[in-house]
Amino acid sequence: MTGEPLLEVRDLKVSFRTEDGLVQAVDGVSLSLSEGETLGIVGESGSGKSVTMMSVMRLISDPNARFEGQVLYKGRDLMTLNPEQMREIRGTGIAMIFQDPMTSLNPVYRVGWQIAEQIRAHENVSKQAARARAIELLAAVGIPQANHRVDNYPHEFSGGMRQRVMIAMAVSCHPDILIADEPTTALDVTIQAQILTLLRKLRDDFGTAVVLITHDMGVVADMADRIAVMYAGRIVEQGSRREVFYDAQHPYTWGLLGSIARLDRPKPRRLATIPGQPPSLLRLSPGCAFGDRCTHRFDLCDERPPLLARVDGDHLDACHLEPKQKKELRETTIHPELIGNAE
Amino acid sequence: MLTFIIRRLLWTVLVMFVITVVVFVIFFKIPGVDPARAIAGRNPTAQVLQEIRAQFGLNKPPPIQYADMMKSLFVTRDLVSYSNQGVKVVPEIAAATPATLSLVFGAAVIWVVMAIAVGLAAALLRGTVFDPLLMVVALIGISAPVFWLGEVANLITQGTLHDTFLFSWVPPLGYNPFFQDPWLWFKGLIIPWITLSILYIGFYGRVLRANILETQNEDFIRTARAKGLSERRVLLRHTLRTSMITFVSLFGLDFGALVAGGALLIEVVFGIHGVGYLTWQALGNLDLPTIMATVVYGAFFIVLVNAIVDVAYAWLDPRIRPT
Numbered sequence: 001m002t003g004e005p006l007l008e009v010r011d012l013k014v015s016f017r018t019e020d021g022l023v024q025a026v027d028g029v030s031l032s033l034s035e036g037e038t039l040g041i042v043g044e045s046g047s048g049k050s051v052t053m054m055s056v057m058r059l060i061s062d063p064n065a066r067f068e069g070q071v072l073y074k075g076r077d078l079m080t081l082n083p084e085q086m087r088e089i090r091g092t093g094i095a096m097i098f099q100d101p102m103t104s105l106n107p108v109y110r111v112g113w114q115i116a117e118q119i120r121a122h123e124n125v126s127k128q129a130a131r132a133r134a135i136e137l138l139a140a141v142g143i144p145q146a147n148h149r150v151d152n153y154p155h156e157f158s159g160g161m162r163q164r165v166m167i168a169m170a171v172s173c174h175p176d177i178l179i180a181d182e183p184t185t186a187l188d189v190t191i192q193a194q195i196l197t198l199l200r201k202l203r204d205d206f207g208t209a210v211v212l213i214t215h216d217m218g219v220v221a222d223m224a225d226r227i228a229v230m231y232a233g234r235i236v237e238q239g240s241r242r243e244v245f246y247d248a249q250h251p252y253t254w255g256l257l258g259s260i261a262r263l264d265r266p267k268p269r270r271l272a273t274i275p276g277q278p279p280s281l282l283r284l285s286p287g288c289a290f291g292d293r294c295t296h297r298f299d300l301c302d303e304r305p306p307l308l309a310r311v312d313g314d315h316l317d318a319c320h321l322e323p324k325q326k327k328e329l330r331e332t333t334i335h336p337e338l339i340g341n342a343e
Numbered sequence: 344m345l346t347f348i349i350r351r352l353l354w355t356v357l358v359m360f361v362i363t364v365v366v367f368v369i370f371f372k373i374p375g376v377d378p379a380r381a382i383a384g385r386n387p388t389a390q391v392l393q394e395i396r397a398q399f400g401l402n403k404p405p406p407i408q409y410a411d412m413m414k415s416l417f418v419t420r421d422l423v424s425y426s427n428q429g430v431k432v433v434p435e436i437a438a439a440t441p442a443t444l445s446l447v448f449g450a451a452v453i454w455v456v457m458a459i460a461v462g463l464a465a466a467l468l469r470g471t472v473f474d475p476l477l478m479v480v481a482l483i484g485i486s487a488p489v490f491w492l493g494e495v496a497n498l499i500t501q502g503t504l505h506d507t508f509l510f511s512w513v514p515p516l517g518y519n520p521f522f523q524d525p526w527l528w529f530k531g532l533i534i535p536w537i538t539l540s541i542l543y544i545g546f547y548g549r550v551l552r553a554n555i556l557e558t559q560n561e562d563f564i565r566t567a568r569a570k571g572l573s574e575r576r577v578l579l580r581h582t583l584r585t586s587m588i589t590f591v592s593l594f595g596l597d598f599g600a601l602v603a604g605g606a607l608l609i610e611v612v613f614g615i616h617g618v619g620y621l622t623w624q625a626l627g628n629l630d631l632p633t634i635m636a637t638v639v640y641g642a643f644f645i646v647l648v649n650a651i652v653d654v655a656y657a658w659l660d661p662r663i664r665p666t
Binding site for chain 2: 057059061063083084087088089090091092095096098100103104105106107108117118121122153155166169173
């Protein structure tokens with residue numbers, strides 16, 4: 001990592017008051033992102049990954065939401081900005097693309113208009129100039145006949161094409177950070193690869209830092225420099241891509257890794273799964289949140305394990321097991337078939 | 344577009360045919376209805392009745408009578424009222440139309456503006472006491488019968504408080520043509536406008552509030568915020584614009600019905616001699632030619648307004664446009 005981080009989240013806590021009680025959606029998350037870096041945030045649904053980044057953008061307007069902690073963007077705490085200051089950062093400093101391109105564009109406006117609207121919200125340019133930029137952007141994200149398609153409505157595009165439009169819109173004001181919230185989840189597998197290739201190309205061309213939120217380890221394997229694994233509102237493991245994929249320390253990460261179908265290993269009888277359900281965020285146990293589903297649980301797990309560097313300077317994890325033990329247990333969890341074959 | 348217009352026109356003709364036939368049949372099937380008696384006045388002799396039947400063609404078979412009536416309504420336009428001797432109904436309706444249009448247009452302007460204000464305010468003030476308060480007031484507005492409201496308004500502005508500074512400006516009941524004295528026209532209509540619009544303000548305000556709250560949860564509103572648009576722009580250009588789709592289609596239906604004579608109660612209460620008033624009188628006198636003419640007039644406006652709404656709807660929501 002080089003120099004001052006572009007974005008730093010410090011001990012972010014987000015909770016929602018509900019009829020059933022307080023839901024702690026994000027519980028003390030700290031992250032940092034350097035210029036041009038790609039951070040993957042991985043976790044299953046409800047692990048708090050989207051809420052974390054939506055909070056960074058201050059896009060949660062639910063009056064029952066409570067926020068604590070700091071979000072430093074270029075040294076300014078976004079949590080303390082007034083709406084107008086925040087508005088200036090959205091789109092130009094930090095832009096976001098969302099999971100479902102079918103519903104993320106306004107159905108009643110032409111796509112070119114929607115892109116131009118963002119440009120004109122931040123820059124003092126004429127309508128014609130904004131439209132010309134919209135056409136350029138649509139062409140840059142691989143929409144054929146962009147000068148013609150600019151006047152189409154969202155419902156005249158396919159899902160993949162709409163996501164391209166969303167990406168064109170997000171990069172229209174050259175943001176420093178692009179947050180992609182499950183950008184490929186709603187798309188066909190073949191389109192997913194195209195969208196990821198496009199994101200990678202834009203990142204390399206513009207030097208944009210990317211936060212890639214996903215539940216798919218395969219997506220981050222391709223793109224992320226660093227990976228944070230989230231579970232029940234907390235980060236349970238964080239490290240470089242290499243560290244997380246080849247030296248994973250947390251049993252939950254093992255479960256995620258085990259659920260990837262791999263072609264370079266013997267074919268398992270069936271993919272490993274994580275037993276049980278994610279815990280309710282209403283009443284989290286004081287111990288390790290993953291404890292109930294963990295096959296390696298022991299006495300110490302009744303106490304919450306802190307996120308610490310246990311093996312290496314930058315490689316953090318929240319598991320009480322000794323690194324040595326982990327090494328032995330890991331292979332049996334991720335690749336039970338290897339053990340089976342050896343017998 | 345041309346096929347659209349042609350289809351609309353054919354549809355209109357069909358609708359009018361069906362409606363006029365139904366009105367005609369119902370009229371002659373009502374027991375005890377004898378137009379000749381209505382025309383003849385009190386205690387006619389049998390011979391007078393015979394003469395009248397011959398004169399008005401009432402002794403011909405019903406299909407011929409129907410055809411005659413349609414001919415004098417649409418072609419020669421000299422259809423004569425049964426109850427008011429010698430009065431031609433087509434000019435009568437033409438004379439009543441400005442009053443109805445003035446009443447309904449004015450009320451529509453007030454109710455659209457106020458309903459948007461109420462709906463927006465309630466949606467924005469959600470979570471405070473003002474939202475439920477506004478909605479209760481709106482519900483009261485919906486529940487109050489319009490003829491009762493009108494009578495109360497009359498009682499206050501024409502009666503108890505008429506001689507105070509508050510309402511001394513209110514002219515006597517009745518319609519004053521715009522081209523004679525625009526200011527008097529306005530003063531005479533302002534109370535009927537408000538009375539007529541109260542129901543619709545309440546109803547439309549509630550509908551709009553619900554639609555705004557629903558739209559606010561849409562993904563594209565989140566996108567609009569993430570783009571860095573101002574809250575004002577997100578609200579007006581994205582939330583409100585998309586929420587107006589239901590509003591506009593409802594408006595078309597209500598506006599058409601009111602122009603077509605649905606403002607009858609208000610017209611009667613405020614003595615405005617519009618189309619509704621005319622219909623009310625004709626119904627009381629069993630005056631078939633006038634009823635027929637007002638029904639045709641009403642059907643025409645409803646079809647026309649619906650066509651306009653279809654165009655407006657396609658403009659508001661590009662997804663339903665034919666490609």
